[in-house]
Amino acid sequence: xxxxxxxxxxxxxxxxxxxxxxxxxxxxxxxxxxxxxxxxxxxxxxxxxxxxxxxxxxxxxxxxxxxxxxxxxxxxxxxxxxxxxxxxxxxxxxxxxxxxxxxxxxxxxxxxxxxxxxxxxxxxxxxxxxxxxxxxxxxxxx
Numbered sequence: 001x002x003x004x005x006x007x008x009x010x011x012x013x014x015x016x017x018x019x020x021x022x023x024x025x026x027x028x029x030x031x032x033x034x035x036x037x038x039x040x041x042x043x044x045x046x047x048x049x050x051x052x053x054x055x056x057x058x059x060x061x062x063x064x065x066x067x068x069x070x071x072x073x074x075x076x077x078x079x080x081x082x083x084x085x086x087x088x089x090x091x092x093x094x095x096x097x098x099x100x101x102x103x104x105x106x107x108x109x110x111x112x113x114x115x116x117x118x119x120x121x122x123x124x125x126x127x128x129x130x131x132x133x134x135x136x137x138x139x140x141x142x
Contacts, residue, residue, distance in 0.1 A: 018059035077127035088116040
């Protein structure tokens with residue numbers, strides 16, 4: 001099914017962003033830490049991969065115009081927003097205090113703080129858009 005034919009433009013945008021950000025979470029986490037990091041801290045890897053799975057599922061349901069798409073989209077963006085808040089806020093706090101809390105998050109790495117902030121902001125905007133759009137697409141099917 002082609003999303004450009006009819007439907008809700010906002011949901012199409014969220015669908016695109018879900019697929020895009022799923023790739024960002026998987027590729028970003030894997031390229032940054034490598035798969036060997038599973039033996040060091042599996043939790044952080046699983047969080048990002050689970051986020052990607054949820055975003056892919058939400059994107060797929062939206063692409064198929066499934067009736068559960070708005071709910072799944074909202075849930076996926078809520079998970080992504082919440083999942084990025086702590087890493088961003090903790091790294092920002094460490095940077096502002098000038099203290100490294102974790103060895104893999106040096107407080108001097110301002111680029112990582114900015115990147116995490118941008119990712120968190122994208123997730124927050126998509127979450128708020130998901131709340132706003134909700135069930136506004138009458139073309140959804142079961």
